[in-house]
Amino acid sequence: MHILLVEDDKEITNLLYFYLTRHGWRVTSCETYQEAIKKLDSSISICVLDLMLPDGDGLDLLAEIKKQYPNMASIIISAKTSSLDRVKGFEVGTDDYITKPFLPEELIYRISKLTHLKTSAEVVKIQDYTINQVQRSVYDHNDEKIPLSTKELDTLLYFIKNKGIALSREQIIAKIWENDSFVNDRIIDNQIKNLRKKMPRLAIDTLYGYGYRMNG
Incomplete structure (x- = not known):
């Protein structure tokens, strides 16, 4: 599975990159809105993104992702903890929302659950x-x-x-x-x-x- 990780904090990026790749997933990381737009492609299964980016709003990025790839899953990771911020994220189309700080294992669990395919053939x-x-x-x-x-x-x-x-x-x-x-x-x-x-x-x-x- 290919994950796009959009996070401008290098320490968080390095930590998550280590855990996600160790889990066997391919990870493409970037730090800015514009860099994320350039790296978007159909091979990506899920985007994990921060809301506060140095050159743009993560919600605007999410909206653009949903416009280009409506079926791409997404998880917001953010220091914004209010219910209103979470509601805004879900209204734009995120599938999950994790507030910082969090353990890498929690993100791995959320990704696994989000991308798990149901086994029924019906x-x-x-x-x-x-x-x-x-x-x-x-x-x-x-x-x-x-x-x-x-x-x-x-x-x-x-x-x-x-x-x-x-x-x-x-x-x-x-x-x-x-x-x-x-x-x-x-x-x-x-x-x-x-x-x-x-x-x-x-x-x-x-x-x-x-x-x-x-x-x-």
């Missing part, structure tokens, strides 16, 4: 959409691929497995986010908003004051 068809759970890909009725983030796809699969069942926001947080204390209702609502925008024929009902239910 191809699910629902409301004119086809979901291949092995390839973790989604296609519309014209066989056009729909770019979903890892969390968006996990949420979609969770709804499909519980079709017709009312799911509370707390249940969604527990299943998709493993009860991350920084994840709140706004982040969940934003995930559903993104799913509806990308897959407008999905029948997801809002249960006001409770959560959501997929029908159809």
Whole structure:
């Protein structure tokens, strides 16, 4: 697996590079926004990026990554610890958010979990959409691929497995986010908003004051 590491602190970069490559992963590191843009390519599976870069905003970089490579996974590593900063990151499209300081082993765990492919070979068809759970890909009725983030796809699969069942926001947080204390209702609502925008024929009902239910 190829990882793009964007971090301007050389000590952190060297430490993470050591641990990630020792885990068997290929790592390309860079320190600036512009350098990261130049090194982006389709071989990269996941981008690990800081928010405070010397020549630009990490959120702007993330937005550009999502524009060029919508299916590329991403993890923000940042000293910004407020819930608002985390919400902004998830709204732009990050799959995970780790606050500094953290242990390299935590990042390795998060990367492994994020990129783990589900083993089920079942191809699910629902409301004119086809979901291949092995390839973790989604296609519309014209066989056009729909770019979903890892969390968006996990949420979609969770709804499909519980079709017709009312799911509370707390249940969604527990299943998709493993009860991350920084994840709140706004982040969940934003995930559903993104799913509806990308897959407008999905029948997801809002249960006001409770959560959501997929029908159809």
